[in-house]
Every structure is written in structure tokens, then in C-alpha cells.
Amino acid sequence: MEDWSEEYRDYAQGEYYSDPSPFHISTKLIEGCSVCDKGGLLRCDACYVVHYCRRIHQYAHRKQHKSVCTKIKKAQQAKLRAGPDGAQDWAHPLEDRWPHRLWIIHPMRQYLTARFAVVKLQMKLNTRTAVQTALKNILDMLNERRQDDFYLRDLAPGLFLRLGCDQECYDFVKWWTCRFDPRKTDMDTPYVDIKDADMFEAPDIFMEDTRPHVVPLLAVMLLKIRLLINLTELQRVKREAGPYVPQEIQDLITIHVVSPVVAAKGESFQRENLVPPIHDLKRQIRRLYDAVHKANKYIWLAMVRPGNHLTAMPWYSGTGTIQEMQTKLPYIYNAWSESTGAIGVIEELQKETRSCE
Ligand SMILES: [Zn+2]
Ligand SMILES: [Zn+2]
Incomplete structure (x- = not known):
């Protein structure tokens, strides 16, 4: 299977299930800058869901943000590689004809798994943009495919x-x-x-x-x-x-x-x-x-x-x-x-x- 990749295997074998990024309890969504909660016009250009008021706060936050941010970017890339062809297969009953043991490397499965990984990581970030984006992703996935695998x-x-x-x-x-x-x-x-x-x-x-x-x-x-x-x-x-x-x-x-x-x-x-x-x-x-x-x-x-x-x-x-x-x-x-x-x-x-x- 040419679309089998090392990285995908990590996802398939459950890296995303046991995502070790910490859970931060939130008492209020972060509306602006992730450091001072003011402003927020500057957006992280890797995950796109975290904002800053100015560069110096972005640098200050990098150490803390890097791990989850890199994971989101990796999962996004895995999703792009699997789709949109994987996504287009949804319209066909192809999945029924796939032997069960190969289902895990079906392009659609790869696409869904990577997209699910993105959502679960976004949910860990307590910014309004992250929550909005995660919700939009979930609603799109359910809208495209009523069979709710995850x-x-x-x-x-x-x-x-x-x-x-x-x-x-x-x-x-x-x-x-x-x-x-x-x-x-x-x-x-x-x-x-x-x-x-x-x-x-x-x-x-x-x-x-x-x-x-x-x-x-x-x-x-x-x-x-x-x-x-x-x-x-x-x-x-x-x-x-x-x-x-x-x-x-x-x-x-x-x-x-x-x-x-x-x-x-x-x-x-x-x-x-x-x-x-x-x-x-x-x-x-x-x-x-x-x-x-x-x-x-x-x-x-x-x-x-x-x-x-x-x-x-x-x-x-x-x-x-x-x-x-x-x-x-x-x-x-x-x-x-x-x-x-x-x-x-x-x-x-x-x-x-x-x-x-
Ligand atoms: Zn700030
Ligand atoms: Zn980021």
C-alpha cells in the first residue's frame, strides 16, 4: 500500500488516543492573547488557533505551546496527505468491499483518524478560536459522514x-x-x-x-x-x-x-x-x-x-x-x-x- 506511512502508523496504533499533552482546566475561554488575554491580532501560523498581542508574548509562550502546536501541525499534514481523495470515497460504498484487516489503511480511515487527532488536540487549547475550529471540524465531519466512527x-x-x-x-x-x-x-x-x-x-x-x-x-x-x-x-x-x-x-x-x-x-x-x-x-x-x-x-x-x-x-x-x-x-x-x-x-x-x- 503506497499510502501507508510511518507516521500514519503512529496514529493508527493509537498515538492520538494516548495524546500526552496536558489537560488544562479552564474557568474562562481565552478571548485574546494567550499570555495577557489582551489584543490578539497576531495568530500562531502553525496551528492557527492561538493568538497573541505582540511578538514578544508569542516568544514567551513558545516553550509552553510548542508541543501541542507541533502535534496539530503534524496531524493537519497527515490529513492533507490522506485527503481529499480519501474524503471523496465517502460517497461510495467502497468501505464495505474492503476487507476488515485493511480498513485501518483505507484512505478514508486515514483521513478521518488524522482529522480526529486534530480535533482532539484543538480541544485541549482553551482559546475561543480553538474551540470554534474544533466544533466546526466535528460538525463538518458529521455532516459529510453520518456514520459516526469516533x-x-x-x-x-x-x-x-x-x-x-x-x-x-x-x-x-x-x-x-x-x-x-x-x-x-x-x-x-x-x-x-x-x-x-x-x-x-x-x-x-x-x-x-x-x-x-x-x-x-x-x-x-x-x-x-x-x-x-x-x-x-x-x-x-x-x-x-x-x-x-x-x-x-x-x-x-x-x-x-x-x-x-x-x-x-x-x-x-x-x-x-x-x-x-x-x-x-x-x-x-x-x-x-x-x-x-x-x-x-x-x-x-x-x-x-x-x-x-x-x-x-x-x-x-x-x-x-x-x-x-x-x-x-x-x-x-x-x-x-x-x-x-x-x-x-x-x-x-x-x-x-x-x-x-
Ligand atoms: Zn499579550
Ligand atoms: Zn500554534
Whole structure:
């Protein structure tokens, strides 16, 4: 096989699985320069996803950035070598005719593996550009090929959430949970044709599976926690403003406090009593907490104290196992740690659970 290369063999044999670059816990996405978070017009011309305000900060950051940056560049090059011919094969049923033992060196497989390696490395960088680029790569890959070899559908939710694209995240997770049919992976079935689904709806659809996957549950739960925090804040502001503040002023305050999703509910939330929706969200969150625990009993302990789990990167990840937790937690952890107050809600729920036992 002429397209077999030493370097590709590294990927095929799992170099990308056990990518040793460290996991950096983030409490806020880096918007500008990776050294001072200001400016950021200068972009690293090897990985294209890290920014600097000026050359001197780029030099200062080089030692720290070099390892992951070089890996991204290498994986990009491997991807370019495998594609676009590899990518074009997707349209044909060629893969079915390939003997299984050769599948690993199929050009499409090489292309996908290299592209997956790029995405996983980009996800380790906590810049907005890196997260945006990784998400775009994932969505393109899923769009081109519904047969989701790497379970990319579990990588996207955390990235949507980190970018504040809550509605898009909900629509995406809901489609993969309710509409995706593994028997119909052809390109003719409409893809993510759910738009503006109601995020306040009961979460039962995500819990119906006897062995539900943890990532969709964790994503939906974080979305609901964000709504809860938002509504509680709105309630506080409304109380402080008191009943004598004219409606127009109250509306103005509301606009500044609420998230776009809550704002879309507009009228109703601005005028109505917020106690019932807050109560309902709390109940939903409690149910999701239990559902996550049922799906994988290791998640909540690790969410509060992640320790080495974020860098464990095990090979095997059967549902419900500690390895599954170690595989999936890094996909979504930073979305949680960047949402102020979210992990605190988990600690509260843990306390509640303990006192009930
Ligand atoms: Zn700087
Ligand atoms: Zn770079």
C-alpha cells in the first residue's frame, strides 16, 4: 500500500488516543492573547488557533505551546496527505468491499483518524478560536459522514456549551437522541432538522434508553442549570427593583440579566411569577442528576474532584465503567467549570443525596 506511512502508523496504533499533552482546566475561554488575554491580532501560523498581542508574548509562550502546536501541525499534514481523495470515497460504498484487516489503511480511515487527532488536540487549547475550529471540524465531519466512527456526537455538546451556543447544543443533542437512526446513515435523511426546541421541556426523552449515554445527559443538565441560575438571578433583580419600578425599566433590567434563551421566552418571564418555572427546573435537574448517576456512578465524584481522571485516557470505555467516565469527562468538563456556579449545584445535590440516605 503506497499510502501507508510511518507516521500514519503512529496514529493508527493509537498515538492520538494516548495524546500526552496536558489537560488544562479552564474557568474562562481565552478571548485574546494567550499570555495577557489582551489584543490578539497576531495568530500562531502553525496551528492557527492561538493568538497573541505582540511578538514578544508569542516568544514567551513558545516553550509552553510548542508541543501541542507541533502535534496539530503534524496531524493537519497527515490529513492533507490522506485527503481529499480519501474524503471523496465517502460517497461510495467502497468501505464495505474492503476487507476488515485493511480498513485501518483505507484512505478514508486515514483521513478521518488524522482529522480526529486534530480535533482532539484543538480541544485541549482553551482559546475561543480553538474551540470554534474544533466544533466546526466535528460538525463538518458529521455532516459529510453520518456514520459516526469516533462518536464525535459526544465531543460537540461541550464545545457548543463553551461557546455559549446553548440552543444549538440542545437541538443537536435532541436530534441525536430522538431522531438519529443507525439503520439510516445515508445522506438523504435530514440532519439536525430540530430547531429552537423548548429547553424547558421535561427531560424524559433523554432518559428513556435503558443504558443512556452520559454526555447527552450531562449536556442537557448543564443547560438546565444555566437556565436555573439565570432565572434565579432575574427573580432576585425583579424583587430588588420592587413593584413600583415602571414596566419599561423592569424590561430593560431583564434584557441585561437574562440569557438569549430566557429572553426568547420574553414577555412571559418578564411579567409572570418565576417561582413555578424555577421549581420545575430544580425538579428536572434533580431527575437528571439521578439519571447520570444511574448511567455512570463515577461521574459526579469525578466532576467535583477530577484529579487524574482528566488525563487518564483509557483504551476501553464500556458503558457504566470508570474508563467510560475517564473518556467522556474531558469532553465536557471545561464546559462545566466555565459555567459559574454549575459544579456548586452538583455539590449541593451530593449533600442532599447523602442526607437522604
Ligand atoms: Zn499579550
Ligand atoms: Zn500554534
